[in-house]
Amino acid sequence: MRDGPAAQSPWQTARITRIEKRTPRVTSFFFQTSRPFAYRAGQHVDVRLTAPDGYQARRSYSIASAPETGGTIELAIEKLEDGEVSPFFHEVAAVGDEVELRGPLGGHFVWSDSDGGPLLLVGGGSGVVPLMAMVRHRALRKSAVPVALVFSARVWDEVIFRNELLGLDDRRDGFDLVLTLTREAARRPADYSRRIDAAMIVQSMARLPEPPKLAFVCGSNTFVSAAAQALIDADVPPGLIRTERYGV
Amino acid sequence: MVTRGFFSGRKPPTDTDARIPPGQYLDQGFPVLSAGPTPRVRTEDWSFTLKHGPRPVKKWAWAEFNTLPLTRMTRDIHCVTAWTKFDTAWQGVLVDDILADAGIEPPTAFTLAHSFDGYTTNVPTTDLTAGKAMVALLYEGKPITPDHGGPARLLVPHLYFWKSAKWVNGLQFTERDEPGFWELRGYHIYGDPWREQRYTGDP
Numbered sequence: 001m002r003d004g005p006a007a008q009s010p011w012q013t014a015r016i017t018r019i020e021k022r023t024p025r026v027t028s029f030f031f032q033t034s035r036p037f038a039y040r041a042g043q044h045v046d047v048r049l050t051a052p053d054g055y056q057a058r059r060s061y062s063i064a065s066a067p068e069t070g071g072t073i074e075l076a077i078e079k080l081e082d083g084e085v086s087p088f089f090h091e092v093a094a095v096g097d098e099v100e101l102r103g104p105l106g107g108h109f110v111w112s113d114s115d116g117g118p119l120l121l122v123g124g125g126s127g128v129v130p131l132m133a134m135v136r137h138r139a140l141r142k143s144a145v146p147v148a149l150v151f152s153a154r155v156w157d158e159v160i161f162r163n164e165l166l167g168l169d170d171r172r173d174g175f176d177l178v179l180t181l182t183r184e185a186a187r188r189p190a191d192y193s194r195r196i197d198a199a200m201i202v203q204s205m206a207r208l209p210e211p212p213k214l215a216f217v218c219g220s221n222t223f224v225s226a227a228a229q230a231l232i233d234a235d236v237p238p239g240l241i242r243t244e245r246y247g248v
Numbered sequence: 249m250v251t252r253g254f255f256s257g258r259k260p261p262t263d264t265d266a267r268i269p270p271g272q273y274l275d276q277g278f279p280v281l282s283a284g285p286t287p288r289v290r291t292e293d294w295s296f297t298l299k300h301g302p303r304p305v306k307k308w309a310w311a312e313f314n315t316l317p318l319t320r321m322t323r324d325i326h327c328v329t330a331w332t333k334f335d336t337a338w339q340g341v342l343v344d345d346i347l348a349d350a351g352i353e354p355p356t357a358f359t360l361a362h363s364f365d366g367y368t369t370n371v372p373t374t375d376l377t378a379g380k381a382m383v384a385l386l387y388e389g390k391p392i393t394p395d396h397g398g399p400a401r402l403l404v405p406h407l408y409f410w411k412s413a414k415w416v417n418g419l420q421f422t423e424r425d426e427p428g429f430w431e432l433r434g435y436h437i438y439g440d441p442w443r444e445q446r447y448t449g450d451p
Contacts, residue, residue, distance in 0.1 A: 009447065013249060046330075048271075050249055055256035058271055058330055092253035099251055105447065107433030108283050221280045225395065228285035239366070241285050 045103030124219025323405035340384035
């Protein structure tokens with residue numbers, strides 16, 4: 001582990017420079033921070049919104065962009081119908097708007113290519129976001145670390161970053177994408193159409209040249225509980241598994 | 249800084265307002281947060297050890313620990329990820345009663361809590377004694393589920409909830425304030441929600 005105390009990270013304003021719809025429910029917002037913002041793949045930020053009467057709402061969002069991307073950070077935000085922050089982003093926020101942001105935060109669910117591998121990444125829905133930062137970091141660093149990403153989505157059209165992931169998979173450079181759709185048939189020959197289970201993890205790990213040195217699992221609490229158990233049932237030592245859970 | 253187009257949506261009634269620390273929101277659910285997979289600790293494998301530095305003072309098996317006096321504690325809890333939950337009802341063994349059973353007074357000013365999964369968190373000893381903290385065995389009258397830290401979790405409700413170590417298996421008195429797992433990873437050394445001590449460097 002390469003964890004150290006995070007530097008103090010006060011609130012700063014960040015301007016939305018670009019908005020890109022990723023799937024019917026997930027939209028990416030690109031932010032220009034007002035101060036230099038160095039981070040590691042897997043970290044998150046806190047976002048704070050303030051109403052005219054002083055009421056504030058804050059939520060944590062994982063960073064989707066790679067640290068190498070430079071001046072802007074990408075947050076891929078899923079719209080939660082009963083939320084109060086994500087509906088603001090989906091329905092109100094426009095390019096040029098400013099919000100307050102704090103970070104980077106989190107020193108455990110992080111990976112750099114210097115940490116080595118192989119790496120097993122397991123994401124459910126928007127839980128793929130911090131894993132995407134790791135995958136992009138690996139690609140931009142031209143890292144040779146073998147990585148398998150097992151990504152569970154309900155349907156093909158909800159596979160966030162789909163074209164980019166398929167493109168990275170096509171490179172055959174040691175990054176392997178395993179898609180599993182829980183409410184639709186698989187679209188690619190080696191993909192799955194069921195919830196993640198131990199057999200799927202065993203087969204996905206067989207694509208790596210040796211067992212993973214680290215595993216990262218991210219998604220809803222239900223997803224992470226089930227997927228982490230699938231990894232343990234597939235004989236991944238629990239001490240290698242790092243989890244990040246969001247939502248309730 | 250007022251955010252364009254953002255309006256108060258979920259402002260709680262004023263009578264509960266005073267119970268919500270700065271930057272927190274009220275949540276009716278009970279989210280689960282942990283750094284790794286949920287360990288399944290069987291009560292027959294469970295034990296709890298009190299240590300002074302490296303030296304064990306006393307060790308209890310599950311059955312022995314359950315003979316210690318049970319105390320009820322109903323408290324609001326505050327997670328650093330910004331949810332607050334009101335009136336969570338726990339039963340467990342006060343740290344005071346654990347010390348009494350071991351026949352010792354707190355020997356040092358700092359304590360490190362240990363868990364079955366290797367997790368640690370540091371708490372000043374005075375934040376654990378005088379009825380402030382317990383090793384909880386029941387939540388809402390039922391055994392604590394593994395997701396929420398069962399069979400037993402530390403409960404230090406006046407600090408951010410990462411201090412309430414899940415799957416706790418020991419308390420270790422230390423001479424210095426030794427940062428625990430999250431405290432080494434950017435989280436505040438003390439973690440008072442009312443002073444909003446979330447991250448390293450917060451006041």
